Amino acid sequence: MTAEPLLAGVELGGTKMFVLRARGRQIFQRETVATTSPADTLGAAASILKDWWAEEPFAALGIASFGPIRLDRSALDFGQMLPTPKPGWSGADIFGTLTHDLPCPALIDTDVNGAALAELRWGAGAETSPSSNCLCYLTIGTGLGGGFALEGRPLHGAMHPEVGHIRIRRAPGDDFEGVCPFHGDCIEGLVSGPALARRFGVPGDRIAADDPRWDHVAHDIAQLVSTLLLMTAARQVLIGGGVGIGRAALLERVRSRVVEQLNGYLPFVTTDSIASIVRPPALGDQAGPLGAIALALDVLATC
Known part of the structure; x- marks a missing residue:
C-alpha cells in the first residue's frame, strides 16, 4: 500500500x-x-x-x-x-x-473556497457526485466570506467571489448603518461579529437568543442566502464561523425567512428541503483546516 x-x-x-x-x-x-x-x-x-x-x-x-x-x-x-x-x-x-x-x-x-472544497469532497457534499455539485460555504465571524466549490474545483473568475460585500434589501424599520469601512451596510457590515457588537452594544456571545433584534439579522442573512440560491442554484449553502456555528435558533430563523423570501420560485427550496440546503458544515470547525489540506492535495496532484 x-x-x-x-x-x-x-x-x-x-x-x-x-x-x-x-x-x-x-x-x-x-x-x-x-x-x-x-x-x-x-x-x-x-x-x-x-x-x-x-x-x-x-x-x-x-x-x-x-x-x-x-x-x-x-x-x-x-x-x-x-x-x-x-x-x-x-x-x-x-x-x-x-x-x-x-x-x-x-x-x-x-479560506472559504478551501472550506467549500473540503465540504464538497469529505463533508456535506460527499453524498452527491462532486463533479456535478455546486456548494457554497459561508463563514460569518470577524468578517463575512463566501466560497464556492463547483464541479470539484473552487470557483474563480477575475478573482475569487466576494459575497461579503453584496448589498441586500434591508428589513423594514431596520436603521442600523453597518460597520464596513468600504460600503457601510453591505452584508458583512450588517451581520459580522463586529457588526453585531455595534448593533447590539455587546459582543455576540453575550446576546440573548430571544433578543428581538435577531429578527433583523436573520432577515439579512436570509437575503444573502436567497440571492446566492437564485444566482447559482447551489445544492447547499453551509453557514460556518463564530456567528454561524452554534446558534441553532438563528439558523432556524434564517431558514424560515429564505422560504418566505423565495415564495415558491425555486422548486427545490421548500419547507421540507430547507434544512438540508441551509445547514451548518458537516465538518464543523474542521472545514477550514481541511480546506488548506485539500489545496495541498490539489497542487500535489498537478505535479
Missing part, C-alpha cells in the same frame, strides 16, 4: 491562524498563532513550516487565507492581500512569506 503523502497547510483567519501537518487528509499536528500584524503572524507560521521541513520534508503546502487575495499567478502582486478592512493587512505578501525557501509545490486560495 502506498503511504499517504506528508502535507502542510496554513489556515489564516481574521483572529487566528492554524499551521497544520497531515498524512493525506488526516491532520495530526496543529499550531495556533494569533492573527496580529502580518510580520508577526506570517513570520511565526513561516518559522514553524521551516522547522517541520527540516524535521521531515512535506510533499506540498496548501494556504487558505481570508481575503481578498490576488490569485492570478501572472499578476505582479500574486499571493498578496488586496485592500481589506483588516487594519494593516492590505498588501501583505502571504504566499511569498509562507513559501520562501520551501522547495515544494504550493497553492493559495481563500
Whole structure:
C-alpha cells in the first residue's frame, strides 16, 4: 500500500491562524498563532513550516487565507492581500512569506473556497457526485466570506467571489448603518461579529437568543442566502464561523425567512428541503483546516 503523502497547510483567519501537518487528509499536528500584524503572524507560521521541513520534508503546502487575495499567478502582486478592512493587512505578501525557501509545490486560495472544497469532497457534499455539485460555504465571524466549490474545483473568475460585500434589501424599520469601512451596510457590515457588537452594544456571545433584534439579522442573512440560491442554484449553502456555528435558533430563523423570501420560485427550496440546503458544515470547525489540506492535495496532484 502506498503511504499517504506528508502535507502542510496554513489556515489564516481574521483572529487566528492554524499551521497544520497531515498524512493525506488526516491532520495530526496543529499550531495556533494569533492573527496580529502580518510580520508577526506570517513570520511565526513561516518559522514553524521551516522547522517541520527540516524535521521531515512535506510533499506540498496548501494556504487558505481570508481575503481578498490576488490569485492570478501572472499578476505582479500574486499571493498578496488586496485592500481589506483588516487594519494593516492590505498588501501583505502571504504566499511569498509562507513559501520562501520551501522547495515544494504550493497553492493559495481563500479560506472559504478551501472550506467549500473540503465540504464538497469529505463533508456535506460527499453524498452527491462532486463533479456535478455546486456548494457554497459561508463563514460569518470577524468578517463575512463566501466560497464556492463547483464541479470539484473552487470557483474563480477575475478573482475569487466576494459575497461579503453584496448589498441586500434591508428589513423594514431596520436603521442600523453597518460597520464596513468600504460600503457601510453591505452584508458583512450588517451581520459580522463586529457588526453585531455595534448593533447590539455587546459582543455576540453575550446576546440573548430571544433578543428581538435577531429578527433583523436573520432577515439579512436570509437575503444573502436567497440571492446566492437564485444566482447559482447551489445544492447547499453551509453557514460556518463564530456567528454561524452554534446558534441553532438563528439558523432556524434564517431558514424560515429564505422560504418566505423565495415564495415558491425555486422548486427545490421548500419547507421540507430547507434544512438540508441551509445547514451548518458537516465538518464543523474542521472545514477550514481541511480546506488548506485539500489545496495541498490539489497542487500535489498537478505535479
